[in-house]
Each structure stands twice: as structure tokens, then as C-alpha cells.
Amino acid sequence: MSEILKYISRTWNIKKLVAILSMFILFLTSGFPLFAQQQRFPKPEFESGYTQPVTSMPEARSDFFAIFDVLVLIVALSLISWLILKKRSRRGVLAVSVFSILYFGFFREGCICSVGSLQNVTLALFQPEYSIPISALAFFVIPLVYTLFFGRTFCAGVCPLGAIQDVLLLRPVTMKRWLQKVLGLIPYIYLGLSVLYAATATDFIICRYDPFVGIYRFDATFFMFAIGAIFLLLSIYVARPYCRFFCPYGVLLNWMSRFSKHHLTITPNKCIQCRLCEDSCPLGAINKPVPVKVMEDRQSATKRFISLSLIIPLLMVLGGWTLSNFHENLAKVNPKVRLANELMSFKPDVMLPSVEIEAFKSAGTPLTELYSQAAIIIEQFYIGAWILGAFLGLVFGLTLSSLSVFKYREDYTPDKGECVSCARCLKYCPVEK
Incomplete structure (x- = not known):
């Protein structure tokens, strides 16, 4: 190479x-689309007047x-x-x-x-x-x-x-x-x-x-x-x-x-x-020289390390606990959880069924099975919310520490x-x- x-x-x-x-x-742009079009089968025709909708995703490509x-x-x-x-x-x-x-x-x-x-x-x-x-x-x-x-x-x-x-x-x-x-x-x-x-x-x-x-x-x-x-x-x-x-x-x-x-x-x-080059980077990604006099002494650096060692774990626990309290709200994005919530609040006497409810009933799936699947998904979101919150707490703590750490740099x-x-x-x- x-x-x-x-x-x-x-x-x-x-x-x-x-x-x-x-x-x-x-x-x-000129040759490949023409080749790809020649390889496709003609689209089926429907006598019912059905119009094929425009797909939001590009068609699958061949292995080549x-x-x-x-x-x-x-x-x-x-x-x-x-x-x-x-x-x-x-x-x-x-x-x-x-x-x-x-x-x-x-x-x-x-x-x-x-x-x-x-x-x-x-x-x-x-x-x-x-x-x-x-x-x-x-x-x-x-x-x-x-x-x-x-x-x-x-x-x-x-x-x-x-x-x-x-x-x-x-x-x-x-x-x-x-x-x-x-x-x-x-x-x-x-x-x-x-x-x-x-x-x-x-x-x-x-x-x-x-x-x-x-x-x-x-x-x-x-x-x-x-x-x-x-x-x-x-x-x-x-x-x-x-x-x-x-x-x-x-x-x-x-x-x-x-x-x-x-x-x-x-x-x-x-x-x-x-x-x-000092101000040449539009992203602000250039580290400027740091003289020795700006650096912390060993005693201050040790105290800072101990403080961060205590604060970051607390931030991780706090972040995990906070986000876990919102796990049900996060889980509502899931279509099965959303459908389960909709069915639980559905009142057939005063409400018209939505398209999703009608599709579910026509499929013949037992309601208990849907509720069981939704409960499993909500539990997954609870665990995931804890992990995500702890991760964000760690990131926040490390970001705070990076703002106050000075490394000696000549160039x-x-x-x-x-x-x-x-x-x-x-x-x-x-x-x-």
C-alpha cells in the first residue's frame, strides 16, 4: 500500500x-441507473384501481x-x-x-x-x-x-x-x-x-x-x-x-x-x-501552548482527583435514577406499547376504533399476549434508562473535569x-x- x-x-x-x-x-449517474432499470421486473398491475404508494426508502440494491x-x-x-x-x-x-x-x-x-x-x-x-x-x-x-x-x-x-x-x-x-x-x-x-x-x-x-x-x-x-x-x-x-x-x-x-x-x-x-494558526480552526480544535506556571501543583491536583472520584459516581447514580423515572414515557414510542396503552383506554361505546386497533383485532392476536409483550418492552426500557442515565452522568462529570485540567504543552x-x-x-x- x-x-x-x-x-x-x-x-x-x-x-x-x-x-x-x-x-x-x-x-x-448515467450508466448504472440504466443498467439497474433493465434488470427490474415490471411492476404488477391492479384492476381494482389501487395506486402503488411512493416508498420513503430507496429500493434494495444488488450484492454487486x-x-x-x-x-x-x-x-x-x-x-x-x-x-x-x-x-x-x-x-x-x-x-x-x-x-x-x-x-x-x-x-x-x-x-x-x-x-x-x-x-x-x-x-x-x-x-x-x-x-x-x-x-x-x-x-x-x-x-x-x-x-x-x-x-x-x-x-x-x-x-x-x-x-x-x-x-x-x-x-x-x-x-x-x-x-x-x-x-x-x-x-x-x-x-x-x-x-x-x-x-x-x-x-x-x-x-x-x-x-x-x-x-x-x-x-x-x-x-x-x-x-x-x-x-x-x-x-x-x-x-x-x-x-x-x-x-x-x-x-x-x-x-x-x-x-x-x-x-x-x-x-x-x-x-x-x-x-x-492560533485562530485558524473554525471548530476551535487547536490546543494552545500551556506554560508550566499555569499547571496545578501536585497537592491541588490530588485534591481535584479525589473530589472527582466522589462526584462522578454520584452523578452516574443520580442520572440513572432520574432517567429511570421516565422509562414509561420513553417506552411509549414503541408501537406495541403504544397500541397496548391505546387498547387499555379504548371505550367502544363512546370511541371509534383507530386503524391500529382494527388491524390488531383482525389479526386475531390474544390481548393478553400483547400486554405481555408490552410489559417486557417496558422492563427493557427501565433497564436501558438506568444505563443511559448513568452513562450521561459519567459524560457530564468527565466534561466538568476536562474544563479544569491543564496539561503542559509547548506547541x-x-x-x-x-x-x-x-x-x-x-x-x-x-x-x-
Whole structure:
């Protein structure tokens, strides 16, 4: 692989890259849909006047196209990792971003999505009868593996959700660090809820409330189109608002990136303390030098460690207990629990049955069986709410501690967890290789 990358670096340039990507996109958008249409059987005709509804999900693809999508993902990740770490090219990142928007976004209609595949993996772990598609598993695992070695290069320009926000960033504004930390708690809540609802086979809330998929498919409801438009407008001024303050998959990438062996560096050689890159990152992901005099003495650091050791467990217990009191409200999203509650409050003398009640009665399922299933699901939500609350308490405690911990640092370095490897800071550094 290293020899291939060296050969590419000697023979390719960015103009050739853009030209090849453009030809590749043109080939995909013109040839493959025609081939796929020729392989379909004609739709059945109904004499009853029935009109087939428009599906909200794209049609299932053949195994060939699923494997092809995985190969495109690997090539895109390899290419952008080389452009960031070796070529150090912001233009290259933009080229891959445009390709991802066109291919993974508009052509593939935002599916399969690595962000949404988190729910497929969760469902497969907790529901043995569910068989996860190999492409969904690949889209979940492969970006995490690349992140472990090369940092968040997937976020840089391969993810169509992040790419479209990054391209629109024109007038970035800085945010207070405390505000970023507070808003940064939302993805952990979103992650916990998405895992809880997927584990109980209730719903895929990430896909349901994805603000960009409806735009990529040109079939968004007015509400979701408005949400997506708000995010895109915010992206002009606030760097990647969805990625930073909502994306649950970004939490996992953040964790993996902290252990990355090869990560983007602002300068290719020793930092000369010119301070030109100090405010170059629109995400605020650059760690500034911390002199020795700012560091705590050993006695204060020990007291802080003891205090946090006592506070964080209390926050975890408090969070678990608080959220467990709302487990029934969380469980009402589940269709079986919702139907059971509806049947319990249904009065046939004064109320008309809903479509769901009529469908249940026509199925002939015993009412006791439905109530038993609903009780099991509610119990699952009780346990899940305890775990989720404890998890959020741990995250809140660690966030508080991170605001008051100072590490000695000589150079300007990217925060491995928060940095999305967009390469915007590279052009500010005057140091050459």
C-alpha cells in the first residue's frame, strides 16, 4: 500500500484527481441507473384501481452494488487520508468532499450511511433474529478502523453529511469554549437514545430525523426540509453544526481518534511559535501552548482527583435514577406499547376504533399476549434508562473535569478527538517540510 501511495504522489496532482472523479461520477449517474432499470421486473398491475404508494426508502440494491459501495468507501478513505497526512492538501480534501456529496449524497441518496448503520449494529446485537446486511456492518466498522490509524479523515470529506456542511462554511465565527462543551453533550444524549430505541426494536431515530437525507432524495417533508435548511444556513457561519452538536456516530469517531497513531499535524516540522494558526480552526480544535506556571501543583491536583472520584459516581447514580423515572414515557414510542396503552383506554361505546386497533383485532392476536409483550418492552426500557442515565452522568462529570485540567504543552497541536482533519489550518503554517 505504501508503494502504491508513493507512486500516486509522484504521478498525480489535484487537477488530475478532480478530472478523474468527475468522469467517475458521470459514469455512475448515467450508466448504472440504466443498467439497474433493465434488470427490474415490471411492476404488477391492479384492476381494482389501487395506486402503488411512493416508498420513503430507496429500493434494495444488488450484492454487486453493495460491495461496490464498500469499495468506493475504502478508496475514498485511503485517498483522503493520503491527501491529509502526506500531501497536506486542503484542495484535495475539497475535491473528495464534492465527490462524496455527489456520490454518497445525491446518487446513493444518503444510504448506506455510516451514521445510521450504528442502529443496524445495535439491533443485530440485541435482536438475534435480525440479520444485519454486510454493507451496513462494513460502513460502520471501516471508518472507525481508519480513524484509529489516521484520525477523523472520514469526517473530513467522505461523510456526505459533514462534507456538505464544510463546503458551505464561508464566514466562520468562533464560539465560547464553555458553550461548545455544553452543546457537545447533545450527541451523547442522541447516541444513548438511538441505541436504546434500536436495541428494543422500537425505531431508527437517526434515520427518521436525519436533516440531510430528505434533501439528498428530494422527498423531504416540509418540516424536515426546514430543519435541513436551518442546518445548512448555520453551516455558513458555524462550522459543522450537525457534526459537532448532534451526530451520534461522531462520538465514536471522537473516541477512536484520540488513540490514532498517525494524525493530522498543523506543522510538518517543529513549531516556531508564529501563532498564525492560533485562530485558524473554525471548530476551535487547536490546543494552545500551556506554560508550566499555569499547571496545578501536585497537592491541588490530588485534591481535584479525589473530589472527582466522589462526584462522578454520584452523578452516574443520580442520572440513572432520574432517567429511570421516565422509562414509561420513553417506552411509549414503541408501537406495541403504544397500541397496548391505546387498547387499555379504548371505550367502544363512546370511541371509534383507530386503524391500529382494527388491524390488531383482525389479526386475531390474544390481548393478553400483547400486554405481555408490552410489559417486557417496558422492563427493557427501565433497564436501558438506568444505563443511559448513568452513562450521561459519567459524560457530564468527565466534561466538568476536562474544563479544569491543564496539561503542559509547548506547541500548537490539534485536539485529536475534536479535530475532523479538514486541513483548513495547514495553509496558515509557514513551516515547510
